[in-house]
Amino acid sequence: MKLTIQDISKQYKDKWAISHFSAELNNGVYGLLGPNGAGKTTLMRMLADILQPTAGNILLDGEDIRTMGDGYRDLLGYLPQHCGFYKQFTAHRFLMYIASLKGQEKKYALAKVDEMLHLVGLADHANRKIKSFSGGMRRRLGIAQALLNDPKVLILDEPTAGLDPKERIRFRNILSELSGDRIVLLSTHIVSDIEYVAKEVLLMNEGQLLKQDRLVTLLEQLKGMVWKAMIDESQLSSLKRHYKVGNILRQPSGIEVRILSKEQPLPSARTETPGLEDLYLYYFNEELAE
Amino acid sequence: MMDLLKHELFKIISRKSVLIVAVLLLLTYGLFIASRSDHYHNASQEYKPYERVITEADREMVLKVFEDEERYNKDTPPSERGLLQDIWDIQSMQAGYERQLEEIRAQLDRSVLGSYEYKQHALHEQLLLEKGPPSGQVYYNKPWAYMIDMIDQFGVAFMGAMILIGLASLYSEEYSTGMDSLLLSSRKGKGKLITAKCCAAIIYTSSCCFLFALINIVVHALLFGNLDGANTPLYSLSKYGDSHPFGTSPYSLMVGQYYAIQLGVHLVGSVAFGLAVMFISSLSASSFVTLFVSGCILGVPYLLNDLFNMQIQVIEWLSFYSYSQLMRVTRLFNYFQTVNLGNIPVLYPVAALSVITVVTGLLVWGTRLVFRKHQVSA
C-alpha cells in the first residue's frame, strides 16, 4: 500500500488551513505532530474522504481516491477528533451499525464486534447505553469502530485524548500488534504515544509539512543541542530570553532546566540525549525561539 | 442493506419524543371522540324505512316535526335530526344536480368550440352525466362519514406531527452529533445509507398512517356497532345533521371506494411530506430548524387558506398544491376542478398527484446529492 498526498491545499473562507502539503506514506505507523491549529484534523478529513481539498490529489497505489470512491472507503478506518455517537444505542448495537455501514455480513459482524469490544476492553460494557459511558470509554469505542473492518488505511485523529495511562498503554499495544501491511496515520499531542511505535514522524505547522523522517534521524539532528543545567532564580528570565527552554524543575538546591541550543548556553550545562519533547520544542515553540 | 434499514428505523422509533408525541396525539384523539360522543349512534334501523324514493308525504312529515317545538329542539338526538335533515335535503340535492347541468350547458354554449374552457365544461358535463341524478333515496352511511371526516381533520394533524417529530432529525441529528464523519467515511455511507434512510422514512410514515387508519376503523366499528353503508353513493355521505360535502362532486364513486382512495391519497401525501422533511433535514444541522421550516410548509397554506379563508391568488395556488390539501384528500374530490395542460383539461386529483410525484422525486434526488456532497468542516 502506498498513500500519496500530492500538493494538497485547503482553503476555508479566508484562511488556508493546508497549503501545498505533499507526503508519501507506505505500510507502517506514522505519527502526525503539530501544535493546535496546525491543520492535522483538516488533513485527516481529506484523507478520510469527508472533505474536498481545494487543490491537489490523494492517491492510493497510484489511483485517485475520488475515482476509487466506495472502494477506497472500504479500505479505510477513521477515528475523528470529535467522534459522534448515538447515545441511546448500546456499545454493541453501535458497532453492529458501523459494521453494516461498512458492508459486513451480520454473522461476520457479530464475531468481529465481540473481538473489537475485547480488544479495547469494553466487553463487560457491551450492553450498556453509550450515554452512560465516560469520555475515555467513548474514545475506546471510537477506536473499536475504526478497526472494525480491518482497514488498510487507518486514520486516527488524537486517538489517545482522554485515555488514562493504562488505556494509553493498551492502545499502544494494539497499534504495535496491528500487522504490518497497512498504513496507519495518527495525530497526537502526547509525544510518548508514538515514541516507540511510529516508523516515521510528520511534523506540520500552519498547514505545511516541516519534516518527514524517521524518529531516530530527527533526534540524531538534535544531538548536542540539548542541555541540562542547574541555575538559580535570577538566571532564569535571561536564559528564557536567549534560548528555547524546556522542562523547568524546581528543586531545593536550585532550578533544573532543559535548554535547546547549538552552543553551550552555560558553563555548567551538560548535554543530554534528545527526546521527542525536545523535538517538539525545537520545531514548534517559536515563541521561545526569539 | 436490510441491516442498515433496520438500524435506521430503530434510530427513528427509539427516540422517546416519538413515543410521547404518539401517546399525546392518541389522547387528543380520544378527547375529540368523547367531545361528540352523542353522535356515535347506530341509526341504521331508523334509516331502513326511508331507503326508498322519498315522497312529498315524507317531506310534509318532516316539516311537521321541524315546526313542532316539542319534538324538535336542541335536545333532539343528532341521529334523529340527521335522519330528518337527510330526508329534507333530497329534493334540493336533486334540484341542485339539474341546476348544475344547466349552468354547465349554458357555459358550453358561451365557450368557443375547441377552446380549453369548452373542453373543461364538456368534461364536467360528461362526468356529471356518468354520475347521473341523485336517486332520491336516503342512505345510511354514518360510520363512514365520521371515519372519513376524522382522516380529513385529525388525521392530517396526527400524520403531520408524527412525521415532523420522527423525521426532522433524520439527517440534522447526524450533523449535530458529529456522526456524519463516520457515516460519510464508511463504504456504504454515500450510497446505500441514503437509500436506507429514504426507505426508513417511507416505512415509518406508512406505518403511522396504517396505524391511525386501523385505530380509526376499529374505533368507529365499535362505536357504531357496524360499518354499514360502504355501498352507498358518495354524494349521500354526511354526518348527522351536516351538509353533504360530496353533494356536487363530479365523481361517481361508492363510499367504500372513496374511503380506499382517500386512504391511498392520504398515504401518498404523507409519504411525500415525509420525504420533503427528509430533504430539509439534509440541509440543516439543527433538528429544530428542520422541524420549524417543515412545520411551516405544512401549516401555513392550511392556516391562510382554510382557517383564515384568505383568497389571494398566490395563496390559493399554494394551497392548491399544498401537502395539507393532499393529505386531507377531501378538496381534491368534492368539486370539479381542472388544470390546463397544453390546452387539455387535467382533473385536479390527477394533476396534484402528478405534481407531487415529480416534486418528491426531485427531493429524494436532491437529498442524495446534498448528503453525498456534504463537507465535514465544523
Ligand SMILES: Nc1ncnc2c1ncn2[C@@H]1O[C@H](COP(=O)(O)OP(=O)(O)OP(=O)(O)O)[C@@H](O)[C@H]1O
Ligand atoms: N470550518 C472552518 N472554517 C474556518 N477555518 C477553519 C475551519 N476548520 C478549521 N479551520 C482552521 O484551520 C486551521 C487548521 O485547523 P485544524 O482543526 O485542522 O487544526 P488541528 O491541527 O487539528 O488542531 P488541534 O490540534 O487543535 O486539533 C485552524 O487555523 C482552524 O482555525
Ligand SMILES: [Mg+2]
Ligand atoms: Mg485536530
